[in-house]
Amino acid sequence: MTRTEADTILDDGEKLWLAGEKPQAREAFRRARLLYHEAGDAVGEAMALTQVGDLEAETGHGVAARESYVEARTIYARAGDPRHQAGLVVRLARLAQHDGNAAEAESFYNAAYELYESASDYCGLGHVSRRLGHMERDAGRHDKALDRYRKALGYFRRGGDTLGEAHTLRSLATIARSLGQLDRARTDCENAITLFREAGDILGEAKSLRSVAYILADEGDKPAARKTMHQAAKLFARAGDARAHDESEAEAKALG
Numbered sequence: 001m002t003r004t005e006a007d008t009i010l011d012d013g014e015k016l017w018l019a020g021e022k023p024q025a026r027e028a029f030r031r032a033r034l035l036y037h038e039a040g041d042a043v044g045e046a047m048a049l050t051q052v053g054d055l056e057a058e059t060g061h062g063v064a065a066r067e068s069y070v071e072a073r074t075i076y077a078r079a080g081d082p083r084h085q086a087g088l089v090v091r092l093a094r095l096a097q098h099d100g101n102a103a104e105a106e107s108f109y110n111a112a113y114e115l116y117e118s119a120s121d122y123c124g125l126g127h128v129s130r131r132l133g134h135m136e137r138d139a140g141r142h143d144k145a146l147d148r149y150r151k152a153l154g155y156f157r158r159g160g161d162t163l164g165e166a167h168t169l170r171s172l173a174t175i176a177r178s179l180g181q182l183d184r185a186r187t188d189c190e191n192a193i194t195l196f197r198e199a200g201d202i203l204g205e206a207k208s209l210r211s212v213a214y215i216l217a218d219e220g221d222k223p224a225a226r227k228t229m230h231q232a233a234k235l236f237a238r239a240g241d242a243r244a245h246d247e248s249e250a251e252a253k254a255l256g
Contacts, residue, residue, distance in 0.1 A: 006035035006044055010051065017055060026055055046075040046084065053091065062095050086115035086124055106135060122159030126152045130168055142175050149175070166195035170208055177215055186215045206235035210248055217255060226255040
């Protein structure tokens, strides 16, 4: 496919964003959107609008982000593209959560779920189910959170999303630990560690090891908990997370 001027400008906008030049990136995305619109390239226009929305969201301009997402969603709806619509509805849900509007966020997530379902997108269904699980967990509804997480796990496995599966296992472990089901929690964490390791996700592995250390401490095995926490700290250092490294080392020291 021949690249257009709009494609080049969109790429330039992404580079500017990565370089921290956000005002210039915003202008590039808007310029690309205009060129796509003039060329009658609806998909390109929606892509540019999504980039504008993501940048506005990152810089704290929620209203502007929402406007861009709604415009992009409208374009994808006209094109009969439920999968990309769903991705934008998830973004709208996140904005609602940021604004503290849980009811609106849940409504958006449910709408995204239906769109992903119509597209038979199992990974998308998994991510939405997990986010709804987080909402149930944060509201203290652990039974409902478990149901959401278990559904998410099934979807990720069907979609072959190893990292999605690993993150969901960590979420399940968190609930199991809060319910005092320590054996279950440790098993879920250990399975997550295996998946993170296979995927080369050092940070995910470190977080899971830290969770195992907490579980071991709950079980009264402080020597094992301390050793595991030190292992987690080393991995955090390798992943470049200095803060988590220092916190883990302090927690290991506190374990005696």
